[in-house]
Amino acid sequence: MTDMPHSLATAEPVDNLTVMGGGLVGCLLALYLTRHGHAVELFERRPDIRGNGPVEGRSINLALSDRGWRALEGVGIAEAVREVAIPMHGRVMHDVQGNLTYQPYGQAGQSIYSVSRAGLNRRMLDLVEQEPTITLHFNQQCRRVDTRRQELEVLDTETQQARVVPYRRLFGVDGAYSAVRSALQRTDRFNYSQEYLNYGYKELTIEAAPGGQWAIEKHALHIWPRGQYMMIALPNLDGSFNCTLFFPYEGPESFAALQTPEQVTAFFDRVFPDALPLMPQLATEFFDNPTASLVTIRCFPWTLQDQVLLLGDAAHAIVPFYGQGMNAGFEDCTVLNELLHRFGPDWARVFQEFESQRKPNTDAMADLAVYNFREMRDRVADPRFLLQKKIESKLSAQYPDKWLPLYSQVTFSNLPYAEAWANGQAQEEIMQRLMPHIQTEEDYQRPEVQQLVAAEMARRP
């Protein structure tokens, strides 16, 4: 055992590793593992998405933020991704009259980035394929994991042939409905929960303006917050926006209540009047595109001895409202990479450290994601809340060493999620004490307010 970095990229592979899942996190993981000199066999259930087959109904756009970029930088692929990413500097809120309010995400120069899930996955598959020590298999459905014999049963979905694949170390990166996790669930004392929101989501499109221009502000994430539901939109390179409607399954305003194209159009005309004219395919898309559910999955342990490790959504699927699902999965790779540098191929120790370091942070991220749903659909429409955000921004500018807004801690830092969440809750309590004394932005400068602020800041470490 040594604390010295383990030597990288030796001539001969150190270990033979099996990665189940060739999505975003699976590809990135394979790249990291191979950088440590290991040989990787990578299995993916779907066909090669770089072909012309249809892509399954996952969210089309993702928001890359600092944790994601850091992980991409670690294998030297950040620059290539940055070329196809659109920076979003803040939120644009659309009210029912079509009035806009803008709220920057962070300080000047800080942005999150809209990227295409499929485009990013294709790019990463290209990089994976260039690695001589990674073997990539598509159309391989994992049917069963026998953890006692350390064997996978995989079905080739093209030939319908099943075969048994032995493994020594298995990385389950096969998503929220992970087959690898299912095998761990059958071991004793496996804690597991799946919790659904009473909301579903549906992908819709705002079309490009003539000449491939963006019909609404390109460099922003757009939100139509409506209390019990909301729509958001992220920009694409071709001028269109990918919209997502987050909407209750049941109730007076819900998927169940909208059964005809006329009902859908009338509803959008009433609640999203400025968006409707930009969505000519609305009535078709609304009924053609699936309604997807929103689940939080937690489990523990993530390991089986030194043999199996879960990462990404397989270990901690979260709802999408903080834009951190992919970023958290990518950060898993960063953390694993650091542990491999520290401990080398002492897999038992690496796996143990990984789950004990990472579990409290992804639990906190799961809570943050549900919390941000309430904020996005409901609170961002409240003038008092927007005022509070402005005051917080002044406070952060005045006391930069004492105060980083929660959103920035999550999005523009690498602070462990659990610390960010604890800080954010403490900061919210302070804001609740200050805001009764503040009615306008200018009030922040009043001496009595400044005195209160100074007293609060003096109590902070």
Add this chain to the structure above:
Amino acid sequence: MTDMPHSLATAEPVDNLTVMGGGLVGCLLALYLTRHGHAVELFERRPDIRGNGPVEGRSINLALSDRGWRALEGVGIAEAVREVAIPMHGRVMHDVQGNLTYQPYGQAGQSIYSVSRAGLNRRMLDLVEQEPTITLHFNQQCRRVDTRRQELEVLDTETQQARVVPYRRLFGVDGAYSAVRSALQRTDRFNYSQEYLNYGYKELTIEAAPGGQWAIEKHALHIWPRGQYMMIALPNLDGSFNCTLFFPYEGPESFAALQTPEQVTAFFDRVFPDALPLMPQLATEFFDNPTASLVTIRCFPWTLQDQVLLLGDAAHAIVPFYGQGMNAGFEDCTVLNELLHRFGPDWARVFQEFESQRKPNTDAMADLAVYNFREMRDRVADPRFLLQKKIESKLSAQYPDKWLPLYSQVTFSNLPYAEAWANGQAQEEIMQRLMPHIQTEEDYQRPEVQQLVAAEMARRP
């Protein structure tokens, strides 16, 4: 739809119902359903336990309390059970020196009852078999539930023949590892969690004294609380006690740390010195009997339209520390019976009302059970806590309309569990305010304490 009671026991069966699981709750449910005039087909995985086969390793003794008795009374079988039940009037705590402390469970005449699980199940199977409208099948393992086709696949474990059994309405009463629930888990938006304690339990025996007498107080539940672990004992009719050791899986004092008969005996001699001489089979039993895990299972919904309903452990398995697992399952039957009286065979409504009424209460019971684990293993060894219990008992005697101790609300009332838990938490807060003013039992009568108590009581409804 009518609010009038539905007429009972008509000549012809109203509906054909399928009950999966012939344990305690399954048998009681079948008896209730048949009282409403329905025909019931009851499937049980195990052989008929009234034969001579071995009984699986579930807890051997159970504590019946008011909710359980009420449910048994509803089908007229309480008296028969009472004959083989041993009343336990309170807890006897054994300290490390073997000193005893006694704490009554409730008012005079209030007791919980030690009953044998197998004996009770046998008695209930006898009653089930006497019902002409119940058909009872043993050795029937449910392998698959097809909720779309409404079919079960059952394997006869004697003949190894599988067959398909159609159902119209299916009651899943097949325990914590329910096969029926597994089928619901595969439907969309099914919330589910299984959460294990880091503790296991092991059944052990205190032998009868010569002449079939009880070597320690017969009419009590015995506890050896030791902070991070504990042992309990419940009396049997033959003079023996069934002991359960609740013990960490890992750590310096744990199952993992006791690997030889010598280690077990030395450990018991050190921490349970008064029990050891009464346990001559200890070293054998410790290694022959399984270490069982402790899980809380929550899920929702409990229904699939008007076709499937989960009850008992299949819907809400809890840890055993409040002695309410069986009682909660039996109370499910009481609640369902009331709904069948109100709504007749309007199954969609009955199922809906059942899950919406019952779910918050079994969630509260799950929390109470974990809470009581801490109280039993840790707090009951604390003199301040025992003083608090005595003061609370005086308070309850002085203000009987305003104060019923939490334990009594759970154990000696039919108050919904969620109300009991909320009341209990409010009462604990009051005790936390009073106790700093109280150092001895006599302090309760001091005028300033009486004044504080009166002020607290005046604020209660």
